[in-house]
Amino acid sequence: MSIEPARRAFFPKFSIIFSVFLSSLCLQAMANESSSDDIPVPQFINIMPVYVDADNDRGADEGGGFRIGYGRSLDSKWYWESDLFGGVLETGNSNITDLYQLGASTGLSWSLYDRDPSHWTPYLIGMVGAVYNDGQPDSRDGMDLTLGAGVGAVSKSLFDNGIRLRAEARYLYDTYANDQTDLHVSVGIEIPLRGARVVENVVYIDRFHEFEREVPVMVTVYDPDSDGDGVVDSRDKCPDTLDGARVDATGCIIESQTIALSNVAFELGSDRLTPSSREALDDIAASLRSQSDMAIEIAGHTDSQGSDALNMDLSQRRANSVRSYLVEQGVAEEQLTSKGYGPHQPVADNATVSGRAMNRRVEFRISK
Incomplete structure (x- = not known):
């Protein structure tokens, strides 16, 4: 199916969203440089497919997407995380185009235990960011504020390279069309970049x-x-x-x-x-x-x-x-x-x- 003008207008917004994501990564990198200790600061990336249970007021029932994120340790339990999300919410109506979303967010996660790779670690997460919504009518299209809060867990290391399973349920609020609340459920992997534990x-x-x-x-x-x-x-x-x-x-x-x-x-x-x-x-x-x-x-x-x-x-x-x-x-x-x-x-x-x-x-x- 060809991409109509409204759909084509969606993709230039990627540069704005991606700029928000890159800005948060730059701040995190600056925090890494300010550390004077010789011990590496634990860092990771996560890659997760996402199932979306959409707010009924959107005119869409459910959808799917993909999230990729980066996190770094602030101490043994607090982590600073940033992520980039893209998804499509299905309207279920052949006469109405699906709702497209692209967003970036940053925030903090707090683990119940230290994130030692030898055991499972549950955590809480809170995020703030921006999302571009593209649906019908076109007058509603635009950049919206998004707030997220959820719970999740990472498994102990699956292999010697430290890769872990990560599962998360996150409620996302955004200001699109008089405020919407969606449930995001995701399961994927967390890949360590540097030290797995600060000791x-x-x-x-x-x-x-x-x-x-x-x-x-x-x-x-x-x-x-x-x-x-x-x-x-x-x-x-x-x-x-x-x-x-x-x-x-x-x-x-x-x-x-x-x-x-x-x-x-x-x-x-x-x-x-x-x-x-x-x-x-x-x-x-x-x-x-x-x-x-x-x-x-x-x-x-x-x-x-x-x-x-x-x-x-x-x-x-x-x-x-x-x-x-x-x-x-x-x-x-x-x-x-x-x-x-x-x-x-x-x-x-x-x-x-x-x-x-x-x-x-x-x-x-x-x-x-």
Whole structure:
């Protein structure tokens, strides 16, 4: 079927709609450039066919279309998203042309959990934008404001490349013909462009265990080393030794040493511990409860990125967070102190990415 003049007039509006979409992408790209952290900001595109349950006042019952969008992380739960939509609403009447739509919108989505690719993540979304409606009568044609709100979910990763399923139901309001409200239901895919999760790891330095061991002439029974400190249980006077600590011949921790905590991480730019870090600190708490004579300073460190004041504050808050969690697990308050050193005690060169990663750490400084 040939495209009549009214239909042909629809397509130049694409440049206006596409300009709205590109403007939102440029703002998001500028936000990416303003980030001073070395860790990539998670980003994705989504591609979704759309079923439209149209408002009865449009003179159309239903229709279909296609949506493509881009999103970037603002933090672990908030994402900034922009999308481009095109669709056709069927009038069901051979004497009346179908309603054509082309729109662009931008807005925010909030996830119930962090968007970790290892699990399903439900989310809420709110959008604002513009849509060009082309139908009959032609006097109603034009650009209209559109507002959207909905719910959706993304699946865990389907493949090693991080592609996920995405499903969404969104109500869209626009000002066409005395206001209309449509329901958009879509199912498609979400393709990651950069990091799938924002987590800052504390990198630690391996240290050698120093201990004395008597070499038996003959082993007659199984004598395990349950805490892995190099001293078998039958001679270990201090069970549940802190991982990485130097011990004497009786399995008790030697005083005046520093231990870098392994498997401890915080959310980016925050003092909030990740779930896996809490599990690691549970084991550390058990060790400290069994050796209550130890006095420990929890030392927080950062790299040199950002202002000195912000880094000092962040390192202190992270040290406090570790101390508070250990106290909650039953470690005596008087056994623990916390102090932030900011960027002032580096162990590597802050001019390199790997060096800065090594400098972001939390340490135990043990005395008796």
